[in-house]
Amino acid sequence: MSNALHVHITVNGQRQAQAVLPRTHLVDFLREDLGLKGSHLGCEHGVCGACTVKLDGKVVRGCLVLAVQADGREVQTIEGLSESGEIRDLQNAFIRHNALQCGYCTPGMLMAASELLETNPHAGREEVRQWMSGNYCRCTGYQAIVDAVCEVLDARLTAADKGALA
Numbered sequence: 001m002s003n004a005l006h007v008h009i010t011v012n013g014q015r016q017a018q019a020v021l022p023r024t025h026l027v028d029f030l031r032e033d034l035g036l037k038g039s040h041l042g043c044e045h046g047v048c049g050a051c052t053v054k055l056d057g058k059v060v061r062g063c064l065v066l067a068v069q070a071d072g073r074e075v076q077t078i079e080g081l082s083e084s085g086e087i088r089d090l091q092n093a094f095i096r097h098n099a100l101q102c103g104y105c106t107p108g109m110l111m112a113a114s115e116l117l118e119t120n121p122h123a124g125r126e127e128v129r130q131w132m133s134g135n136y137c138r139c140t141g142y143q144a145i146v147d148a149v150c151e152v153l154d155a156r157l158t159a160a161d162k163g164a165l166a
Helices: 028-035 078-084 090-094 106-119 125-132 144-165
Strands: 005-011 013-022 052-055 057-061 074-075
Touching: 013 028, 028 052, 052 106, 052 144, 057 106, 078 106, 090 106, 090 144, 106 125, 106 144
Parallel strands: 005 074
Antiparallel strands: 005 013, 052 057, 052 074
16 A cells, blocks of 8 residues: 555544555445444445444544544544443433334434434434434334434433432
8 A cells, every 4th residue: 555644543442553545434444444344334425324423522424534534533433332331221212112123324323313412412302303314214214213312312311300409
């Protein structure tokens, strides 16, 4: 790889140093170089959301970001969120509501939902629907996904209210 550039990217808390071609997309780097297969390639145009990851704490489309653009930055994938336990309640709600079928979109849906839970913990049903509409699902429709996210929002608010009263 004579055109390769050396990047240092912290992925799920682990510092990674790799040589990558300048045209390598972040999602390809994660999947092929690091073996993190949770983020998927769908449309490769930034429309479907299957490649959603967090870059410096904000969701991005991994197919629209080059790996070299992530040099010196932090990336969190579905594997990192899942292993940390941070979204266990969200994963369980997806299961309870059957908000996943084939599972292809699920990692991106969970990444998007986790950002919503962080940034707008008081979101209403329409806000959830709007937020999640940026990720495509061809199997479930969105009702079950919205139900799952709303359940977690309600549960987290209830837990926060109980904590405030204690």
